[in-house]
Amino acid sequence: MITTRIGQACLALALGAVSFIADAAPDTLLEQIRSTYATAGANRVAEMARGLGVSLRTENNRLMVPVIVDREASRTRLFSSRLALAGARVDASSRSWVRLLVPASSLDKLISLFPDQRLRAPIPVFPAFGEGTIVSQSVSLTAADGYQAGNLDGSGTRIAIIDLGFSGLSNTINAGELPADTVSVDFTGGGVEAGGKHGVGVAEQVADMAPGARLYCLRVSDLVSLQNAADYLRQNNIPIANHSVSWVTASYYDDTGPVNDIINGSHDNDGIFWAVAAGNYGRRHWRGAWQDSDGDNRLEFSGTDELMALSGTGGTISLFLNWNQYGANNKTDLDLYLLDKNGVAVASSTVVQSRFNNPVESISYTYDSAEAPYDVVVQLTSGNTANLDITLFSFSHNLEHYVAASSVSDPASAHGAFTVGAVSQSVWNNANPAIRSYSSQGPTTDGRQKPDLVAPDGTSSLTYSTASGTSFSSPVTAGAAALLLSEDGSRSAVDLATLLHAQAIDVGAGGVDPVFGYGKLQLPLIDSDGDGLNNVEEIQLGTDALQSDSDGDGLDDFAEVRTWGTDPLNADSDGDGLSDYEEVVTLGTDPLASNRGDLAPHGAPDDTIDLGDYLVLTRLVSGAIPATATETTLGDLNNNGGLDAGDMVLLLRVIQGEIPMP
Template identity: 50%
Template sequence: MALASRAIGLLALMLVLPARMAEGAAPAQGTSERLAPMLLQLLDEYDRAGEDGVRRMAAARRIELRESARGALLPVILEPSAGISTRQIDAREIEALGGRVDAVSESFVRVLVLPSEARRLAELNGVRVVRTPTLATPVSGFGSIVSESVALTGANVFQESFTGAGVKAAVVDLGFQGLSTVIAAGELPANAITMDFTGTGIESTTPHGVAVAEELMDMAPGVQLYCLKIGDEVDLQNAATYLSQNGIHIANHSVAWVLAGYYDDTGPINDIINSSHDNDGVFWSVAAGNAAQSHWRGPWSDPDQDGRLNFTPTQNTLGLGLSDGTITVFLNWNQYGNSVTNLDLYVLDGTGAVAASSTNPQNGPQDPAEAVSFSYDPARAPYTAEVVWVSGPTTGLDITLFSFDNTFSPAVASSSTMDPADAHGATAMGAIPESSYAQTNPPLEPYSSQGPTTDGRVKPDFCAPDGTSTYTYGTLSSYGTSFAAPIAAGAAALWQQKLGVVAPSEFVSTFVNFARPVGAPIPNSLCGSGELMVSGPTVSCGTAGELIVVLPALLWLRRRRERRALRGSDGTDLARRPQV
């Protein structure tokens, strides 16, 4: 699918959603139809509750407002009409309507505008849709603190000959808060190159990217590190262009995006990753996602014919787990490009009262997507979600719900990968606890997203450890598939030093050759081809001359047990103290 229009639902995973006219033509009637439904939700909230209302809704959907002397500025995405390039959209016309161009990529324009003036952007020539940004969320050894993944994957043995020297590798993430502190502590290199595509500052938003970079550098301590901060699809596309222009062939993206497509290798986020992979030869290692317990997928079912989706044969509500803050729930279905079925999403409290709702229209051009966000109040719990049919056919309708903040009951772990983990140009990484990695057929983390994709392909591609150690998050505390992904990126950097610049498929083939199977058959939709191993077993001679085969992970397990005995009188792990 081309980088086409998308409607968006928001949070710290991130989300997405579509209109039409020729350049130079007078604005057609019904220009308000160019305003995507989720943008209209924000603007309606402004009409109802003013700037404070917009701030609350934007924060819940993880849209970062910009401050100005005139008030809070809302970032919106413009998609050009067919045959119009982003460079042809007139910045002066945007300014005349109250907006300001903030960033431009090949397919999108990001504009900052006061909520009170945002509706006027629908009058722009050459623009077919105005919408909110697609939202993304973090899928939450270099130096003295070395990730356990280095030994578990055999990278420590490989590092005796190759460290990634001469190789460029990028971490493309939502923020690098604390980067200078971690560099000063010696856990990331002082020559790290940074680029902020968001305009909000490299060391803001989240420390997530710093911890991810630590894992990559531990695996390949000789690489030239690039830290690229992005916030939406404009930034992601510009980051991909930057990789191409700077000869960077390895990139890590531990971020998940929802509502950009139906998790089937299509949509604007996947298009960016696939183009970078296919045309520029970039190996993208991405997090599979942490959504196995916060995902539901199934066909439309309404045996009692009450117009509500049944999540089980006898249950037409979806239980929402406990939360200490804001809950956001996302709904979409398999009608991108022609949404002929109209569905609405409601959240009910324990008394059955509506706590939140999303009732966007779907009658053709709109994306088949809804999103709600609300503040969790224990006094009103338990909360449940309902999907209500409004109009249109239900035959063949396939439905998906996700949440970033809480679990579902019932949850469906299968097909819980998000974009871009479902992209063919991404190597998607699931997570296995570091404490279990040396075992035969170890269990996945219970939250690690599983395949297959909604179009039936096997994902994730491999698994790597999580629950490992970084300066940013502490000892054995870096949990999530976010920290499995940079293990593969670091492994690719080691192999690139050995092989030179090769096609991304060469790295994948190498990893398949060395992977340790998990589950059956191989590959499977739990762990793909198995546990990532940088190299094969170590072979040495025993005392009687016999050959001894030592798996790197088993060698690590023995050393880990030995290290646990090395503790000072204060309980400090002496093996983790910096060497002087």
Template identity: 45%
Template sequence: MKHCKVAIGVIGLGLLAATGAAGAPAARRARIGGHFEALASTAEARGEAAAVEQARGLGLKLRVRGGQTLIPVILEPAPGLTPNDLNDVSITNLGGLLDARSRHYVRALVPAGALRALSRDPNYSVTRTPAVPFENGGLGPLRSEAPALTGADLFHTAGLTGVGVDVAVIDLGFIGLAARIAEGELRNDTVSIDYSGTGIESGTSHGVGVAEHVADMAPGARIHCIKVSDEVDLQNAADYLAANNIPIANHSVGWVIASYYDDTGPISGIVNESHDVDGTFWAVSSGNSQRRHWRGGWTDADADGWLEFAAGDEQMNVATSSTTATFFLNWNQYGASVTNLDFFVYNKSNVVVAKSEAAQTGAQDPSEALSFTYQSASAPYTIRVKRLAGPTAGLDMTIFGFYNDVEYFTAASSCTDPANAHGAFAVGAINQVNWNLALPGVESFSSQGPTNDGRLKPQIAGPDGTTSKTYGNVGSYGTSFSSPTTAGAAALILAQDGSRTAIDLENLLSAWAIDVGAVGPDTVYGAGLLNLELPTCMDDADCQDASMCNGFEACVDGLCVNGAPPSCADGLACTTDTCNAATNACEHAANHGACDDGDACSADFCDVALGCQASPVVNGTVCNDGDVCTTADVCTDGACGGGDLNCDDGLFCNGVESCSRASGCVAGTPPCSSDGVACTTDACNEATNTCDHTPNHGACNDGNDCSTDACDLTLDCQTSPAANGTACDDGNACTTVDACTNGACGGSGALNCDDGAFCNGAESCNPASGCVAGAAACPSDGVVCTTDCNEANDLCYQPSDAACNDNNACTSDLCHPVSGCVVTQLCAAALASETFESNNWTGGVGWRAGWTAAGDSGIINTNTPHGGTRHLRLRRNTGVLTRALNMTGVISPRLQFWWKATSFEGAEKAVVQVSPDGTTWTTVHTITAAQANNVYTLADVSLAAFAPYSSNFRIRLKAQMGDTSDLLYYDDLQVTGLR
């Protein structure tokens, strides 16, 4: 992540009941939550130790009592009962104890083997594992930069430090609390309360770093440090706030799968009730999960039952960050989980390393959780989701991780609970070094909204990367520290006016925020950057400036606000009315242009007392009366008019022109119309002022070669037969001599279509199209190496071996008249090879899998490889490599490789062995001390003796030397043969 190890928030591992906005959770049908069932099943199948290890991996806070490890369980009383109605007899009879109560919940600690029995107790309606908390922060000495950046220093200078205000820091641990009080980082009257029962200074120092940020912003406020571990403790903490009139709380902790991040569930319910009923202002970290969160609908394009995180990709990579990786999946079916999903993590060898297969059949919570140890040698790891049963229409899923980023992360809707609660003032984070930029980006991990039900989150953004004593000099990174800065700001505002409510604090912080990013509140910055405005007034009298133009000034939330300016309107449309601050009076300036009525025959002006006035202009003033049929328009006694327009153009053929009031001069009707004879050309003769009609004999041509056509001016087209013997076309392509006889065209003689070629078949004549080719004598046989038809000898389907020649001296190529080209292999080919250039045990081609390497063996780039830059080295008597290939159907196989050895002594040697079955090994090549001259030598070994060959034929390279100075090298190894 950044400079340090950063925790996120509370990850809920149990199946949690959905609650209303404030109050007890809704009734549940299932007695056992999904992860509770998983732990109970593990205890029954594999014993208590296995169940305890599974619970630890999922992040549950285990307790040790009397040498026995106990698992925490959250119990919800049956209808009609409260936690105080229950005794601990049934729990102690199972070897457990009743550890804590709140208004709605009971926390029991029981052995793993007693989980199933506890779920059968009729006094409890729900038995589940608790939500698991984790921090939304990281690292950070001394006084934070936040007071100077946010304007809190101005409050301090004005004497407003939070005196008289109590602030609660509700967190997971306070290691170093006493030391910070002794050093003066926290006040001596700081209160500490531990609801978890594990000790205030245990678990983590996170809460102390958070408290320091509250103290730096509001050094006069008294801080209550309250340690919690689950929802029982959180509810007790909320009740403590109400009982002690504590108006402000900070919770830099996140929780997952307690709800579908939609303002429901026990965690959000506790915060909402405290806010809505008790009036507590809750500053809550939005979360550090932007890159550790995925959300989407069900996509399965290939219908194989596996979720696609991106187009065609059913695997989502997990990034390296923490060695213990924990992930949580849930979906939008709380209260009715009709879709059953399973959750898996695979390593690079496609082996399952973690899985969660809780059943969802209607009443169980829709959630899965898993944990595994991240080992670089097995990376990359991938997350996968399988649909076991149920519908996918409308399915919406969310995945959160503890400390590991995911490949297809979703920034939107990445806030953890209770930041999604309507009663939480959620805070994002901006690095303090970027705070004063024009557009400071939020931290890359800062969670964003909206909530899964579409509400705006976060509410504001505060600085992180700030200084504190707890975290040394590397900076306090995470929304864990922007949130208490905001809580401290709220304490200063409340100290300035103690009557303000939680809603007032939220409204003021939002109103004073500096808007960045998209205009207005958005899902990245909320209202904007945290900003405190120092009060400038106490009442309205402090704001009056004696200027009537500002209106009546008022004091609102300590700041002067101008009133509505006075109305200086005089009711006249042609005056410009303004308030003159210099003279403290209304002024009305004449605007003559506003009186122009568009009439050229009137003079218009503005009178500041009477408004618009008008008088006639001088007679003869040029104007436009708007009539296109008049000309030479002038004004006469204030009216515009003109003489008639003459439209006659003097042309006979145009007809008589006229004037249209709509469009002006209009052409008349032409005098020469058609004479009704289709073959004449009708025209108007302007020279003679007459209409002319000219015959067009071409218009009478009927396309018949055996007729003569002409135009008669009176009778239209006339036709007579052409002379006998006139050449014509009878339209029959199969006749050769066409001539007219008595006005009709006929032909004689037959067309000869035979082209004398064998392969074309017998030609014929079609009267419409002429000669037509016959059917091919030899239709194609589809064989590429045969000649379908040979015109030279009138033969069909002659094979040609030359057409099959692949120019490979190692093959025999023949043409079969039916099968086509038949290729026979004459030379051996490489079946598998290895050059060791890939520098790993999976290189080479043709093998079933990678090398199995043991002992002192390795791929190196020193001591001159035979080819390339790398070769294999074996040392001592431990270096062994084994690899398998498929030899089924191989003829005359050979094993070829280059080797060299050095420093062999006495009986030291190395062998190459083969095994058809992986059990019985036969030595086929031996290297002794006499051959150890450090020169590469080719070995060519026949494997013919091992026929018939198996599909899992193995080769083994084995060192049998004394120490690391005895060196054996192999390079450019291959197996050849005919298949």
């Protein structure tokens, strides 16, 4: 028996049994919003919705709830009149769905007016970040600098950043951290520069990797806006998109559900390359089968432990429970409880599962240190538990018995998503770096490989001083894809994925694995000038990646560095007045040892200074033999532009050991 405490209007979701209205079919979350508004009022339901990743609006001092319906519903004869009766209106539409705005006070009315339609709240959605004139360390760590040095900087490509908010976008453009020609489009109705700054920080990582690319910042918040954004990609010939966002409860993370359908359709039908953050739930996820050894109808998370302790303090506790009965007519009914330190339920989600709604329970609750520590309990109300597969996500607090495996959310679980985990830039170059503890891992719940690879995070940006989380490793990969596309514009989304897989540096368990995928992101080491040195090596040397002979001495950079050991930035490495080419090719002398005074044998200096050189010099000075330009350079020890007795005196003193070679 779970003891409940009701009061303070602080139930995250209405406590106790939930009663549906007539035969209407709202989804689980919409029913929670309705019942919480009815029992706790507008302020509480707005707070709850924020914690569950749903954005409500205020219009004319009325709280408005977005409600999603199938597009077909809008074509029915009484659709408009029913909306008017509920005080609702159409806010936006896409190919498949319509977004309504409904006064919270009219939700009961709306549900009763549409008994034959499935009404849904927006799917819970969260940015996938961790913590948080500047160039990300990812540029050099992934060899993107080699592409940029070769004038392959993404120019001619277009990349969309599809995110939940772009607050501060204009200021970041004005600061020079994003291109001046960045395009912004709002699909939410709330304005682009709203919803937080997350999308701006993501865009910075893309811009650092592919500074020549045209960026499109597209703000979304629900299925309608996400589908419209995906269609915008096709309509505007944008081949690459980044989506550093986690959607939960839309599916059982198995390549199904409306969010995955949008990404898969965009990839499969429109050829869009989607870089998607794996998520930051490595320690905020649990998955397992139903276990109840003592028969008390409580889920045992580990051994016989029925309590899942939460760690971390402050903020909003956001919990999402779902299980593998999507589409089933007869669902098992599970309930979700949050207990305080005294074992009292301070919040619960007890929606009755039916054929009309998804197998989902969720809680949003404001952390109170006086009540902590908290525990999570899952209770069986009714139904069959055989073959039940259960997942729990916590969005702000770590779980005691966390399970990192299968912690990718949607659309990271989609086959059309190129899913990216995270390794800290500070350990990136280690032979076997650790995965970020929070980086979500595969496989998907249906057993497919995820992630595709890992990329650096913990990098520098203007928006987030330190940009940590898979939110910021994913756009690094989107930028890398743009560089590959600028190298060969015929590459398809499949081509880009195949090349990125092939180039990745294997780390962790040998071969492809569910932690690192194919390995660390690594762009090919290209050689733009064909001199045998790749562009990254040329950057390290300071040579020109587009010019095979950076110092113009006649020896290419590769020969200077790899064969002769000379300075590719100095035509005369030993400073003796002879170019490296002249010494190596014409004279056969040592280009790293000065040949000043080395005149013998005549016409074939031997890299030694002795009386033979003095004798040749005397004949050159006397005019007995004519001096070539090279001999004048080598014998002019007093640097007066010619050969004379003064040079003879200096050379003799050098031979006798009285002075060093001038």
